[in-house]
Amino acid sequence: MAPGRRLRRHAPGVAGTVDGCVDAPVDDARRIVRAAGEGHLGEAKVDDLTLAVSEVVANAYRHGRPPVRLRVWVADGRAVVTVADTGPGPQDPFAGLLPAPSEDSAGYGLWITHQICDHVSLRRTPEGFTARLTVLQHPSLS
Template sequence: MRTGAAAGHTGYFHEAIRYDSDEHLLAVVVPFLIGGVAAGEPTIVALGERNAGLVREALPAGCPVTFMSGGEVYARPAGAIRAYRRLLAELAEDNGQIRIVGELPPEALGATWDWWARYESAINHAYDEFPLWSMCAYNERTTAPAVLADVARTHPRTARPDGRHEPNPQYTEPTEFLLERRPPVADPIQAGPPVAELVGPTPAEAREAVRARRLGDLDDLALAVSEVVTNAHMYGRAPVRMRIWAGAGRVVVTVADGGPGPAYPFAGLLPAGGDDASAGFGLWIAHQTCDHVSLYRSAEGFTVRLAQRAP
């Protein structure tokens, strides 16, 4: 049986907390957690160290709330989805509702926000089979306006400190949000010319071009690039172009083709099924291994950008 604001709701009840002070954050989070404990529901905190400390101090002594390390959970979007789905499947067997409050690490809100925005949108679908009520915390004092705009578009509701749970009029369904043409976020390493450029490379040639950078063990990146190049040849349109930039301990690769990109909105974040399975598998591998994956659609075609730190 669902309790609190999610009472009577089926599936995932997804909210944002846009807080402007510690007091604002605690006014939302503490009643949420205490309410979960009182209802006998699994109640979990996956906040950063500072905010987790604030919550610990504000909760009654001995309050049986589970604290997880947010940094470990949120290493990569696809990994976070996989880990949470496993946890939710275990907890849902014996419980009518699960409560989680979490936050992304600060670095996720910068240059790699595009794939975390896709995560926040995709989980509306990925977790909808579970009786989950979660709140995602964003600090309005330090979060960029563009990120906050995406927060409103990827969270159906916002939780307020006065107990209100307001629908977000800007909310956009994942099947629309994830297929939008979003402008590329500039990567500083791409300011200079690429160190290699290939037109129509085979998967083997793509792997060798990455390994030829001689910057350490780049096997994971080479595999991911190979899979993306295979997808571009099989499902995209010629010409297929691959470019590589290297420097400052990082390697960035783009693979572009003239096609529209995968029709499956959750490509990379969830394994695709049915007719999309083969096309989505390569992107799913890339999302498991690379430090950052960006997907860009434009009038000219579809581009995948993969970034990896060089060991």
């Protein structure tokens, strides 16, 4: 069983809705992830996860539908974050696997997320769309 799946058997350490204009929820998400990761992940991993979550939350507000829900599970050396909204998610089933630049510099958020997280899953359900991000603190890279 994947480490993230075992961790998610427990209630999230942080769960809530980040609402408002695009900038405020992204700032809230960054603050929440940074606080949750401290003491469980190294500084570089917390930075990576914070960046990835901010990209996914921004996408949820730009392309999804409210409410946007953020859930965080942490344990020593690992973290799982889900960002869910009630929108349909990206049309492209390969979204984020290659950069999709546009003229306005958009299209890199999911690609960056795939590059810096150990695992990324994107799931569409009748209730909406969820991105799940997992990071692991590899002992040799601490």
